[in-house]
Amino acid sequence: xxxxxxxxxxxxxxxxxxxxxxxxxxxxxxxxxxxxxxxxxxxxxxxxxxxxxxxxxxxxxxxxxxxxxxxxxxxxxxxxx
Numbered sequence: 001x002x003x004x005x006x007x008x009x010x011x012x013x014x015x016x017x018x019x020x021x022x023x024x025x026x027x028x029x030x031x032x033x034x035x036x037x038x039x040x041x042x043x044x045x046x047x048x049x050x051x052x053x054x055x056x057x058x059x060x061x062x063x064x065x066x067x068x069x070x071x072x073x074x075x076x077x078x079x080x081x
Contacts, residue, residue, distance in 0.1 A: 022053040
């Protein structure tokens with residue numbers, strides 16, 4: 001399901017891969033946990049990498065002006081008012 005901007009349909013899920021900075025670390029940790037039968041004691045290295053990545057990203061503010069939904073809402077408001 002996408003949003004409609006005039007006659008154009010835009011799928012926001014298509015653009016979701018751009019802003020996922022810790023995805024590789026999370027996938028590595030979850031695959032390690034899966035291989036070790038839900039025992040995360042053997043996945044200490046992956047857990048540390050994921051924690052470091054999450055901590056480094058927590059201080060960065062999200063900029064809503066860069067998202068496609070922001071621009072669609074902004075353009076949609078000018079049509080109706």
